[in-house]
Each structure stands twice: as C-alpha cells, then as structure tokens.
Amino acid sequence: MKSRSFHVVGSLGQEILLVLVILALFAFVGWVNPRFVSENNLTSIFVGNAYIAVAAIGMSLVIISGNIDVSIGALIGVLAVISGLLVTNGYPIWFAWLAPLIIGSAINTLLGCLIAYARVPSIIATLAMLSILSGGLITFTGGQWISGLPSGYQLAQFRLLNIPSPVWFMIGMTIVAALLMRYTAFGRSVYAVGSNPEAARASGIGHASTVVKVFAIHGAIAGVAAVLFATQLQVIQSTTPVGLELVIITASVVGGVSILGGVGTVVGSTLAAILFAAIGSSLIFLNVSAYWLKAVQGVLILATVLADMARRRRTG
Amino acid sequence: MAAVTRILIRHETILGILFVIALFVMAAQSDRFFTTANLLNQARLMTEVGLIAIPMTFVIITGGIDLSVGSIMGLCAILVGVFWQNVGLPLSAAIGLSLVAGTLAGFANGIIITRFRVPPLIATLATLALYRGLAEGISQARSVRGYPDWFAQLGQGEIAGIPTQLWLFALVAIAGIFILRATTFGRTTYAIGNNEAAAEFSGLPVERTKLLIYTASGFISALAAIVFVSRVSTTRSDMGNGIELEVITAVVLGGTSIFGGRGMVIGTLIGLCLMQILQNGLSLSGVRGDGTTVVIGAILIVAVLISNILGRFAND
Numbered sequence: 001m002k003s004r005s006f007h008v009v010g011s012l013g014q015e016i017l018l019v020l021v022i023l024a025l026f027a028f029v030g031w032v033n034p035r036f037v038s039e040n041n042l043t044s045i046f047v048g049n050a051y052i053a054v055a056a057i058g059m060s061l062v063i064i065s066g067n068i069d070v071s072i073g074a075l076i077g078v079l080a081v082i083s084g085l086l087v088t089n090g091y092p093i094w095f096a097w098l099a100p101l102i103i104g105s106a107i108n109t110l111l112g113c114l115i116a117y118a119r120v121p122s123i124i125a126t127l128a129m130l131s132i133l134s135g136g137l138i139t140f141t142g143g144q145w146i147s148g149l150p151s152g153y154q155l156a157q158f159r160l161l162n163i164p165s166p167v168w169f170m171i172g173m174t175i176v177a178a179l180l181m182r183y184t185a186f187g188r189s190v191y192a193v194g195s196n197p198e199a200a201r202a203s204g205i206g207h208a209s210t211v212v213k214v215f216a217i218h219g220a221i222a223g224v225a226a227v228l229f230a231t232q233l234q235v236i237q238s239t240t241p242v243g244l245e246l247v248i249i250t251a252s253v254v255g256g257v258s259i260l261g262g263v264g265t266v267v268g269s270t271l272a273a274i275l276f277a278a279i280g281s282s283l284i285f286l287n288v289s290a291y292w293l294k295a296v297q298g299v300l301i302l303a304t305v306l307a308d309m310a311r312r313r314r315t316g
Numbered sequence: 317m318a319a320v321t322r323i324l325i326r327h328e329t330i331l332g333i334l335f336v337i338a339l340f341v342m343a344a345q346s347d348r349f350f351t352t353a354n355l356l357n358q359a360r361l362m363t364e365v366g367l368i369a370i371p372m373t374f375v376i377i378t379g380g381i382d383l384s385v386g387s388i389m390g391l392c393a394i395l396v397g398v399f400w401q402n403v404g405l406p407l408s409a410a411i412g413l414s415l416v417a418g419t420l421a422g423f424a425n426g427i428i429i430t431r432f433r434v435p436p437l438i439a440t441l442a443t444l445a446l447y448r449g450l451a452e453g454i455s456q457a458r459s460v461r462g463y464p465d466w467f468a469q470l471g472q473g474e475i476a477g478i479p480t481q482l483w484l485f486a487l488v489a490i491a492g493i494f495i496l497r498a499t500t501f502g503r504t505t506y507a508i509g510n511n512e513a514a515a516e517f518s519g520l521p522v523e524r525t526k527l528l529i530y531t532a533s534g535f536i537s538a539l540a541a542i543v544f545v546s547r548v549s550t551t552r553s554d555m556g557n558g559i560e561l562e563v564i565t566a567v568v569l570g571g572t573s574i575f576g577g578r579g580m581v582i583g584t585l586i587g588l589c590l591m592q593i594l595q596n597g598l599s600l601s602g603v604r605g606d607g608t609t610v611v612i613g614a615i616l617i618v619a620v621l622i623s624n625i626l627g628r629f630a631n632d
Contacts, residue, residue: 291455
C-alpha cells in the first residue's frame with residue numbers, strides 16, 4: 001500500500017512536470033514566433049493530434065499491464081480505411097463511425113488471447129500483427145486514397161461550444177479512463193497484473209482474462225482514434241502512417257507509464273501526447289527541419305526511460 | 317538436458333524436411349525456380365537479413381531482443397553517402413567510419429541495457445526511433461547515388477561464380493556457429509538465457525558478454541548496410557525499415573526460443589532459407605512485396621506457437 005501511494009505521488013510529479021514543460025514550450029516558441037500561439041495553430045495542433053492522445057490511453061493500459069503493442073499504428077490505418085470504405089459504399093454514417101470500434105476490439109481480443117493464453121510474448125505477437133495489418137492493407141487497397149466522403153461524416157471537424165470535437169474526445173476519454181483505472185476493481189487488477197503477475201495470480205486476479213480485457217478495450221479505443229484520424233480531412237490515406245506506433249508508445253512512456261509495468265496514469269500520457277504535438281509544430285515555427293522530429297522523439301523516450309530506471313534504482 | 321537437445325534436433329529436423337518439401341513444391345510450380353541463376357540470386361537477396369540474423373540469434377538466446385537493427389542499417393547507409401559525397405572522404409574511409417558508427421550504435425544499446433538495466437525491448441525500441449531519426453535528420457531525405465564501379469562488386473559482383481556478399485555471409489555464419497558452439501563465450505550466452513541471476517552468481521561475465529553481443533549486432537547491421545548500399549547503388553534514410561521483423565522471424569523460425577536459453581545458428585540459417593523460398597515462391601506466383609509481409613507475420617506467430625507447444629512437451 002505504501003508503494004502504491006508513492007507511485008501515485010511519483011506519477012503526479014511527472015504530470016506536473018509535463019504541464020510545466022508544455023507551458024514553457026508554448027511561452028518560448030510563442031515569444032520567438034507569436035504565430036505559434038495563434039488560435040489557428042493551437043487548433044491545428046490539437047485537432048491534428050488528439051487521436052494520438054486518445055490511442056495513447058489504450059496503449060497506457062497495455063503497458064501498465066506489462067505488455068506492449070507495436071501494431072497500433074497499422075491497426076488505426078486499417079480501421080480508418082474500413083470506416084471510409086463503409087461510408088463510401090452507402091452504409092449509414094453512424095455505422096461507419098461505430099464499426100471501427102467493434103472490429104478494432106475484435107482484432108485486439110484475438111491478439112490478447114494469443115498473448116495471454118497461447119503465451120506468445122506481446123512484442124512478437126504485435127510485431128507479427130503489424131506486418132499482417134500493414135501488408136494486408138496496402139495489398140488490399142493498392143495505395144489508393146479514399147475520397148468522395150459524404151458531408152456530415154467529418155466527425156473531427158465538428159465543434160461544440162466552439163471547441164473541436166477531437167479535443168472533447170481526448171479530454172472525456174482521458175477522464176473516464178483515469179476514473180476507471182483509479183476507482184474500479186478492473187483498474188486495480190491491471191496495475192496488479194503489471195507490477196507482479198505472480199502475486200496477482202495468488203490473490204485470485206485472473207492474469208489472462210485481465211490482459212484480454214485490456215487488449216479488447218485498447219482495440220475499441222484504437223477504433224475511436226481511427227475515426228478521429230479518418231474524419232479529419234476530405235480524403236483518407238490508405239497506407240498506415242509510418243512510425244505512428246512509436247509516437248503513441250512515446251506518449252505513454254514519457255507520460256509516466258513505467259516500461260516495467262504496474263505504474264502510470266492515463267492523464268500523463270495525454271499530456272505527453274500534447275507535448276509531443278507541440279514539439280512537432282514548434283520545429284516548424286523555429287525553422288528547424290521536420291526531418292529531425294523523430295530524433296527528438298527518440299531522445300525524449302530514451303531520456304524518460306533512463307530517468308525512470310534511475311528513480312527505481314534509488315527507491316528500490 | 318538430453319531431452320532438450322532431442323527437441324532441438326527435432327525442431328531442426330522438422331525444419332529441414334519442410335525446407336526440402338518447399339524446394340520440391342517450388343520446383344514443380346515454376347521451372348524458373350530451380351535454376352542456379354535464381355537460387356544464387358535468392359541467396360544474394362537474403363544476405364542482409366541473414367547477416368543480421370547471426371548476432372540476433374545470440375541476442376535472443378540471452379533472452380534479449382534488438383529492434384534497432386533496421387535503424388542502425390539506415391543510419392550507416394546514410395553515413396556512407398554523407399561521408400563520401402558531402403564530407404569528401406575517400407569511399408573506403410567513409411565505409412570504415414560507417415562501420416565504426418554502427419558498432420558505436422550497438423555499443424550504446426549494450427550500455428543502456430547492461431549499465432542502466434533498461435529492458436532490451438524498450439531500450440532498442442527507443443534507439444530504433446533515435447537512430448532512424450538521426451538518419452532522417454542527417455540526410456534530410458536526400459538520397460546519394462553514383463558510387464564507383466569497384467564498390468558495386470560487393471553487392472552485385474561474383475567471386476568464383478558465387479555472389480561476393482555470400483562469401484562474407486558464409487564467413488560471418490561460420491564464425492557465429494564456432495563461437496556459439498565451441499567457446500566459453502557461447503556457453504555463457506546460453507547460461508545467461510537460461511538463468512541470468514544464476515549465471516551472474518557463478519561468476520560468469522554476464523554484463524560484458526551482453527555488451528559484446530549488442531555491439532556485434534550493431535557492427536553486423538552496419539556491414540549489412542554496406543552490402544545493401546552496394547547492391548542497390550543508392551542510399552536512402554528509409555533503408556532497412558522493418559528488417560527487424562524478417563530477422564527475428566528467421567531466428568525464431570529456426571528454433572531459437574524467444575524466452576532465451578535455446579537455439580542454434582544452423583537453425584537460423586535453415587529458417588532464413590525457408591523464408592526466402594517462401595517469399596520467392598509468392599513473388600513467382602504473382603503476390604507483390606507487401607503481400608509477402610503478411611505471410612512473414614503469420615509465419616512468425618505460427619513459429620512461436622509451435623515452439624511453445626514443443627517446449628511444453630519438453631517440460632512434461
């Protein structure tokens with residue numbers, strides 16, 4: 001119990017740190033180039049990246065449970081195309097919005113079963129799934145973009161109280177997931193399974209069923225992310241965004257989810273996703289080539305991981 | 317121990333039989349397959365994956381994984397071009413420096429894993445992003461062409477009727493077989509994978525062995541990059557993207573346990589040939605490159621499942 005309260009404090013520290021870094025970044029880049037903090041740019045940062053924050057919620061659950069998923073980028077790509085194909089083939093819009101959630105959940109339930117029951121390590125199962133999904137997608141669509149989307153389909157362009165819908169999704173889903181992880185038996189079992197699978201098993205928490213549930217939820221959240229991704233523009237790319245899984249994993253890990261499992265919150269991962277989106281945008285405003293973005297991302301994830309390990313060694 | 321050896325032999329026997337069957341099926345399907353020209357060309361194509369698969373066998377036997385090999389390949393490929401064309405060094409010096417850079421990249425992986433105790437999966441996932449980011453940042457997505465003719469000898473030429481890079485591959489493979497089977501270093505590698513704590517308590521140089529293995533993985537990835545650049549006569553920053561999947565699949569298909577402690581270089585070689593035949597067969601029957609990645613992903617899952625089942629029988 002003592003260590004739990006420490007972890008909560010520890011991750012809260014990470015969240016406050018992230019908020020400070022985000023504010024400092026906005027202040028600095030806004031000072032160098034005031035157009036960075038214009039309403040237009042802020043909207044494009046949030047609308048263009050909210051789906052990453054949403055997907056990072058599910059990824060955080062997966063990592064807290066002691067697993068990893070490198071197929072998430074490919075899954076989002078596949079689900080976005082499915083949604084687009086449904087709506088351009090005359091299915092109702094609500095169905096095109098809903099189907100990715102169900103299909104995503106189904107695919108990841110299968111993945112969860114492979115990992116939990118057939119004991120295939122998550123890195124292997126999801127690496128294989130990554131190549132199956134991305135290879136399958138490009139073979140199926142031939143790289144053709146989907147256009148001719150009906151009006152009313154662009155969910156991500158809707159606004160409520162003048163705030164774009166992706167921001168509402170990001171905030172709402174973060175709060176729901178945070179409450180779920182904090183106050184329900186399921187949430188606690190995810191932490192238990194991730195921090196000490198043996199102890200969890202001994203205290204009657206079903207390891208395998210928890211992992212399958214985590215992946216099922218992760219798949220449904222990926223469906224939401226895919227719909228937000230698909231409905232941003234008037235066309236849908238039919239290739240998976242390269243390296244998207246790394247951005248999502250980075251958000252989770254930088255947000256304070258320990259790579260060793262058992263520790264972390266979804267609030268941190270959402271903040272980290274915002275930070276990362278802001279860094280990407282600020283490179284442009286600081287006249288730094290966008291080709292350095294991935295290197296910055298690599299440094300960030302490495303630094304956070306090393307800090308996490310150092311902190312663990314000090315306390316443990 | 318005898319039972320485990322028997323299982324190992326059986327796994328390799330099964331693979332060997334599968335290999336022969338695949339050869340016959342392919343030969344019956346297409347008369348273009350069983351020609352010396354095609355077989356030698358296939359061997360040429362699999363050299364880069366094959367080279368990296370040798371140190372990867374060591375890595376996986378220790379219970380680790382190296383996801384950064386493809387990014388090291390991309391980085392080293394870019395560095396050859398940059399050192400040669402932009403810095404103006406002689407090509408041989410550029411190649412030498414690029415090999416040094418790859419070795420350092422692998423050494424950095426090893427340090428992060430052994431000194432900072434970051435799990436290999438996360439450490440190399442972070443450096444996967446970092447090294448690819450460096451490759452993209454340094455190259456700014458520009459490719460380098462126009463290499464001299466002598467350099468093309470390595471990737472496109474022949475010595476005594478055999479593709480040049482196959483000689484190099486044979487050398488690395490034989491060294492791998494010898495080190496793993498006949499040296500204390502090899503036995504330490506198995507000991508680490510079987511029980512790292514026990515290996516440490518028995519006074520084995522666990523950290524040094526792992527550091528050397530990850531460094532070797534970086535060096536060989538750089539070597540594979542040189543072969544690749546020479547074969548296709550151009551350097552691009554996306555070279556080697558996703559190659560880690562093919563390498564890991566070959567190693568696991570070859571009977572190396574993803575949980576460590578078990579595996580042989582011979583198995584990796586057979587796994588490699590089997591995979592290449594399959595890819596060749598699929599492309600001869602009209603499946604495009606992206607379709608084959610679906611098959612590789614599926615093979616990876618099936619290989620781990622079979623190895624798990626065999627492992628469970630061995631334990632009973």
